[in-house]
Amino acid sequence: MTDTVMSKAATMEIPIHGNGDSRRLAEDDGLEQDLQQVMVSGPNLNETSIVSGGYGGTTEGIIPTSAIKGSNLHQPHTHPAMPGEEATRGIAVEKFDVVKKWGINTYKCTKQLLSERFGRGSRTVDLELEAQIELLRDTKRKYECVLGLARALTNHFYSLVQTQHALADAFSDLSQKSPELQEEFGYNAETQKLLCKNGETLLGAVNFFVSSINTLVNKTMEDTLMTIKHYETARLEYDAYRTDLEELNLGPRDAGTLCRLDAAQANFQAHRAKYEKLRADVAVKLKFLEENKVKVMHKQLLLFHNAISAYFAGNQQQLEQTLKQFNIKLKTPGADKPSWLEEQ
Secondary structure, three states: OOOOOOOOOOEEEEEOOOOOOHHHHHHHHHHHHHHHHHHHHOOOHHHOOOOOOOOOOOOOOOOOHHHOOHHHHOOOOOOOOOHHHHHHHHHHHHHHHHHHHHHHHHHHHHHHHHHHHOOOOEEEEEHHHHHHHHHHHHHHHHHHHHHHHHHHHHHHHHHHHHHHHHHHHHHHHHHHHOHHHHHHHHHHHHHHHHHHHHHHHHHHHHHHHHHHHHHHHHHHHHHHHHHHHHHHHHHHHHHHHHHHHHHHHHOOOOHHHHHHHHHHHHHHHHHHHHHHHHHHHHHHHHHHHHHHHHHHHHHHHHHHHHHHHHHHOOOHHHHHHHHHHOOOOOOOOOOOOHHHOOOO
């Protein structure tokens, strides 16, 4: 029987029951989609190397057809196979081996997945790591919501600034054409211009906030989730080969079974090593992601608060000081569209 207790005490095999909770079923659905993607893509047959004398040899024995002289083309074949034929056979054997390994792996993973889904098997679970992964996915969903709302605020506020700009122009024009109301139109025009200027400054701060949150959510978090996806696939493969080895251990011990048992043990150890490596990678990435998230959000939330507060308090000096504090520079407007603002 294989050693099913992993290096961490928190890692264990748990039986899968048919009445599992919705979170576990949702996780299995994700794994099933990953497995389906593997089955659709299939093995990469373009990565095989050209060798002579079967796969696994060197390329020194390859003879291109252009190197065979005309006189040799009419000579009868005195050997069972020419070097060129051996190279072709080597390619075919190697590609067949790739397809065979892919097929066996896909079959075992599919069997394991269905066994877990229908409550007839067990799966390896690191309870602490699984909790952290679920927390990350929930955090990402909430940050995506904040990002969407911040973008909506930016778009609405940009429309407001553009309206204030147009209103300031209208007031200024009327102040020139209405002598009796020149003063009233004039100071309203100046007020709208000031609001417009402060609005453009606030837009610069909010756009910087949006850009930073977008990088955190769609690059930093996404990179960690990609590693988690590879980890979950490795977990499925590990459990598939673990189950295969356990079944062989329960069977008869004849000569044929012992050979299969040795091969199964080697495959199990290889997939166990892969699983443990990716588990460690995920733990490290989650740790650094949490540290980076706290650092980024501390800065961005302070920026957002100070900029919004200064704008609605009418404190132009404090608003401009906030942008200087966070090294945000507004580009000089050169067109009607908002290209001069910070990129979202």
